[in-house]
Amino acid sequence: MNNSPVWHPFTQHGLGEPVPLVTRAEGAALYTADGCRVIDAISSWWVTTHGHCHPRIMSAVCEQAERLDQMIFAGWTHQPAEEVAAELCRIMPDELTRVFFSDSGSTSVEVALKMALGHFANRGEPRHRLVVMEHSYHGDTIGAMSVGARGVFNAAYAPLLFDVGRIPFPGEDPQATFDALEAECRKGAAAFIVEPLVLGAGGMLMYPAHILAQMHAICAKYGVLLIADEVMTAWGRTGTLLACEHAGVVPDILCLSKGLTGGSLPLAVTMASEAIWESHFSRDRSKTFFHSSSYTANPLACAAAAANLAIWREEPVRERIASLAERQQAHLAALSNHRAVRNARQCGTIAALELGSAEGAYLSDLGPRLLRRFRERDLLLRPLGNTVYVMPPFCIDDSDLAQIWGAIGEAADDLAEA
Numbered sequence: 001m002n003n004s005p006v007w008h009p010f011t012q013h014g015l016g017e018p019v020p021l022v023t024r025a026e027g028a029a030l031y032t033a034d035g036c037r038v039i040d041a042i043s044s045w046w047v048t049t050h051g052h053c054h055p056r057i058m059s060a061v062c063e064q065a066e067r068l069d070q071m072i073f074a075g076w077t078h079q080p081a082e083e084v085a086a087e088l089c090r091i092m093p094d095e096l097t098r099v100f101f102s103d104s105g106s107t108s109v110e111v112a113l114k115m116a117l118g119h120f121a122n123r124g125e126p127r128h129r130l131v132v133m134e135h136s137y138h139g140d141t142i143g144a145m146s147v148g149a150r151g152v153f154n155a156a157y158a159p160l161l162f163d164v165g166r167i168p169f170p171g172e173d174p175q176a177t178f179d180a181l182e183a184e185c186r187k188g189a190a191a192f193i194v195e196p197l198v199l200g201a202g203g204m205l206m207y208p209a210h211i212l213a214q215m216h217a218i219c220a221k222y223g224v225l226l227i228a229d230e231v232m233t234a235w236g237r238t239g240t241l242l243a244c245e246h247a248g249v250v251p252d253i254l255c256l257s258k259g260l261t262g263g264s265l266p267l268a269v270t271m272a273s274e275a276i277w278e279s280h281f282s283r284d285r286s287k288t289f290f291h292s293s294s295y296t297a298n299p300l301a302c303a304a305a306a307a308n309l310a311i312w313r314e315e316p317v318r319e320r321i322a323s324l325a326e327r328q329q330a331h332l333a334a335l336s337n338h339r340a341v342r343n344a345r346q347c348g349t350i351a352a353l354e355l356g357s358a359e360g361a362y363l364s365d366l367g368p369r370l371l372r373r374f375r376e377r378d379l380l381l382r383p384l385g386n387t388v389y390v391m392p393p394f395c396i397d398d399s400d401l402a403q404i405w406g407a408i409g410e411a412a413d414d415l416a417e418a
């Protein structure tokens, strides 16, 4: 499709790379117009959880489409949204009592930031500074970029991005992270936003649960709100429903999207504690939470989410996740001592490693070369620089998974020889 008017996201069209045309998807695979079956090793950018075109989700959307397509959600409601909200309150931590709908991960983050700032504004407390972690990613809108890592992806917009407090990623020296967080909290920060356990777009960087617990404790000590951006980590990716569960942490605000509909339709929620709801609850209209987008709580997307929640209730999802985590571990272990592999790591169903040596100028184009190589092997596997990660839908079978890891192993062999 090289004469198309379509401008693709995160795509440099000037490089002239082919843009495959996909005509259908099923389970862990995409099928292209020219007859290839492509294994979706990254869940179509982290969204597809149970597999593509899950029959229950697809039929729920079809049934919903015959009744109600879209409607205003300001002051009106509909059954699929009520059902999703009630079920989320049932399965998510008890302290998260309120559910605000939107339509993407970035928007759920914008909503979270506005809720946190609104909370303090409505209480007449002068707190507006946000604290973030180095290497974080929270989306591509201006507010979400402001709380994310700065770099080539947003250099052009840097003058528009607002200032935030940044704490180091908890690597070798977690104490430095705790100290920086405590210093920011002491200065009267409003909120700390963080990706629990795995920093996705920052390079699948992982940190242990006890560090999340400690960061939460520091925030709590100073009344700083904890915003957990679980847009990528929720819905079983890290082995549990939420990554926060590993740490026994309940955030004040929780962002969910990607797997909320099983990865089938765009939908997001921002869940909030009762205290945040209460600071907006008033007879004073100026304390209203002023946020909406046209497709807030779209009924078709909510029907997909309700079906996803039913799948979590009624199918052996947790067993599938445990099995995938185990199989990922075996494949990763087989490569972890390879000469061309560094930092093999895993969190639940997510496995990641760096390919090639740490030095070498050619590394700058390793990512695109790997991408091309994997595409030639009919794999949708999109490295982040020289970080290769595997995050497939939970339904992936042994043979597909072996093909993915076989191709990574081959790439490592070639690099070791070069």
Ligand SMILES: *Cc1c(COP(=O)(O)O)cnc(C)c1O
Pocket (backbone or CB within 6 Å): 104, 105, 106, 107, 109, 137, 138, 139, 140, 195, 200, 201, 229, 230, 231, 232, 233, 257, 258
């Ligand atoms: C993908 C992602 C987002 C942004 O979600 P979109 O739906 O792409 O806007 C935000 N935060 C995290 C952690 C993500 O992985």
